Amino acid sequence: MLPDEAPQQPWLHDLSLTLAAPTQVWSATDGQVGPGGLAGVHHGDRRVLSLLRLEVDGRAPTALADHGARGDTHTFVAVPRHLGDPGPDPTVRVVRRRDVEPGLVRESYTVSSTAAEPVVCTLGLRVATDLASMDAVKSGAAGPTGTPDGIGGHALTWEADSLRAVLRLPGARTADRGDHVLATWDVVVPPGEAVTHELLLTVDDARAAVTAPRREAGWSPMVVDSADRRLGPVVQRSLDDLRLLRLAAPGADGAEEEFVGAGAPWFLTLFGRDSLWTARMLMPVTTDLAMSTLRLLAHHQGTRTDDVTAEEPGKILHEVRSAGFSLGEDDGTERHLPPVYYGTIDATPLWALTLHDAWSWGAPEDEVERLLPALERALTWQVEHGDADGDLLLEYVDRSGHGLSNQGWKDSGDAVRRSDGSRASSPLALAEVQGYAYAAALRGAALLESFGRPGTDRWREWAEGLRTEFGRRFWVEDAVGPFPAIALDRDKRPVVSLTSNIGHLLGTGILDADGVDVVARRLVGQDMLSGFGIRTLSTHAAGYSPTGYHVGSVWPHDTAICLAGLAAEGRPETAPVADALLAALAAFGGRPPELFAGDAASTHPVPMPYPAACRPQAWSAASAVSLVSSVLGLRPEGRDAVAVDPVRPWSFGATRISGLGTHGRPVDIDVAADGVARGGRG
Structure with a gap:
């Protein structure tokens, strides 16, 4: 130098x-x-x-x-x-x-x-x-x-x-x-x-915040044997990487709780958002990982208001380290995060959704019940702290002056931009967070009600108010047509920019049928679907850059979330997005990085790397399992059955998936070359 x-x-x-x-x-x-x-x-x-x-x-x-x-x-x-x-x-x-x-x-x-x-x-x-x-x-x-x-x-x-x-x-x-x-x-x-x-x-x-688990991973030995020779090796390598990313930390009463560290090299520790998304994507393989991650995060759940750490009562943390962590942003701002930092707007609703998912997939009821007080505190946080100004929308702002300026999953300083390239000013209400919060309130209420807990009407009423406000305030238009804005800025004006964030709304219930149709079609437009995944920002936007961290790149987990939403909504766009994601996973030998460039596959037949991306990254690795779950149309029915509805058209040929760990018992699924599925307990 x-x-x-x-x-x-x-x-x-x-x-x-x-x-x-x-x-x-x-x-x-x-x-x-x-x-x-x-x-x-x-x-x-x-x-x-x-x-x-x-x-x-x-x-x-x-x-x-x-x-x-x-x-x-x-x-x-x-x-x-x-x-x-x-x-x-x-x-x-x-x-x-x-x-x-x-x-x-x-x-x-x-x-x-x-x-x-x-x-x-x-x-x-x-x-x-x-x-x-x-x-x-x-x-x-x-x-x-x-x-x-x-x-x-x-x-x-x-x-x-x-x-x-x-x-x-x-x-x-x-x-x-x-x-x-x-x-x-x-x-x-x-x-x-x-x-x-x-x-x-x-x-x-001796003072490490996280350590290696003392036991082997108790995950199901999921095996994929498919006529599409890419699928099995991609899943196998991803599961191997996820096992190597496992970490542990003491929870309640000093008990060791296991989770998956966010990614090597920079983020090999507990991250609320990343660890929860990883656990959610792995639900067909294991609910034990989700429950241990939930318990550990509940152990650290906020109890007081502290602007320095961004802690608030009921809030789920962003990250834990042995010491503070300093990082700079592209505008020259120096950020310093304390060892335990709560600066995230979405980890709390994601915690509630993960608990509901684990319960649906068959996690032990006694373990779920012990976490219900933490669920109630998380739902209370959404209403009383996440919605700080009482407008029924969750928004964030860094009050310390040295925390993260953006606190959604796109947390870089320039992540939230208008289509003209200008940056939006906080407090910001992100589109996808409203979807998470809406689903968390309704599913959390259903979970509480099933255990006979009172007060669930409050969460349902709040959720319906949120859905109404979202429909009234987030929809915008460009030359192509309508879509949800990425966020509302500090003046509650829509930040007009077409981004992958809208794909996270699918499957949450916050969109009506017309809204689902619009979002699904916009995600697979040539400006969004690169051929290797869904871009974080439309190529039509002034701020688009194929190697922009959150403004044009492709993140495998982001595409996997959009894919899962499309599959949950039964959309025909599921197939092309699945094909694109599998092409990317295979191109990286089953070890997809945190992100890669958003160049079109027609221009570059292999995905171009983002040079500083983590690899392996937990939720990128877990996207391989999520891909399989999405194309199979896997979903729990009650707590003792699994529905299988393979995507059409089925392009993977004869495929057998064995060793899914649903409900603690192995499940084998066979899909014929024509896409007809047969499944049963092993």
Whole structure:
């Protein structure tokens, strides 16, 4: 970086990841780590190693191949071209295998030879750490390297605050090289043999806000066998990534509660919105994840009013970290979020909807009943705090001056724009949040009533008032026709802009039949459906950019939510949106990133990456399961039956889905090539 250049957020689209939350290793595709950018061994919100460079006789070997059968292991193969027999055929290889477990990284370095004579070389590792916080890494402004204890021996130790890391290098010599440590092994490899040395890094953070779960994932082993060869591998890889993203934190009475961390590398912690959406999408696979996520968020449910943390009574939090998290916005504003932050407008209604979904899908009634007081507090928050000005609409504003300026799922500073490109000013009432709140009030009332709880008329009456206000105030028109605005601004004027937000209204009940028809048709217009998913903003808008974070890109989870809404409404647009989403998931090898560029598939036949996007991202990974659920038309009927109504036209050929975990018992579903379904309990 030149002296006059400002630090920039690192890109990671071309990096390799090995993950077992809360530990992650990011490297180049040849396995080398650092220096600079994101590369490193990270644990929680701290970079433990910023340099881990393998050399043979002081030279980096030439990369040959890399592969990883699972997300927690990776193998890199390289050739030290200066060694071995003369001639064009490589006769010496170096195989670097990386395995990650929570709090542990193990690497082995195997030098093998088919050369005619013994190979003599020095295997070296250059190692350093800056112990940078994740927000510092994200800003591109990490600090200097530190000096470990133990140089000269086989074990190096770094400590910072409550974190302690120990790097063990059996048999190696270690020496201080100023800004790094050099570890070396003398290697002699006889013809036809191999020599292996190892590294073992252990990390512990006594004050971590989240940890790895102590038990294995209890999810159903869902398997998809389809004539469409894309479908099975996409689902399998996504479920593997979701297992690797699992985290835990203490809930009520210190009990461990499991959830899925939002995404690697930046958001590997509890996020109310992300963790809830992920749990909702995985409902056909497991209700246990939803219930543990709900309990943990209820444990942190707001009890007081605090402008600094954005806490309010009954509110569900936005995120939890061990320390505060600083981030800048594109207008130069510096934002600093406290360790426990409640600045989200939608997590509270989503919590209520997730509880209702879990109950519908067969979660144990005694567990659901214990959460009903938290449900009542969440519904009260919608009426008394979410609707701060009493106009029957939920709106948000950052009162602290250093929290998130936008507090819906599109939470970047420039996310809410008019079609002319100008930004709307808060307090803002987002369209999709009104749909969430309406559905939460009605479904929450139904759930409370089923358990004999009083006072449900209040929530139903409020919901009907909200629906009336939404219909009166959100509908706008452009040259094509009507659609719901993305939001109302601080003056309660519609923010006229066609966005993917309107797709989240489908299935909530806030739209009448005509409104459903309009929204469904607008979502699949050429300005919205890219061929790989639904764009966050219409290409007709002045502020559209295919690589704009929330203003033109495609987010897989966003498309999956729209798809689920289309399927719930029985719309014919379900099929083309499903085809587009599956094309994107397959293009990324089953590991869809947080977002990607909104370029048309007709222009770019593969989706273009957004370079700083998280991958894996929890709700992006869960979108594969949501896709299957949507195209199958899966829905619970009562608490002891499952309805199956495959999308038409059915384009996946003969398909068998086995091991769905509905109601705690396996369900197998067969769909014939003509789209006729047969399903039964296994």
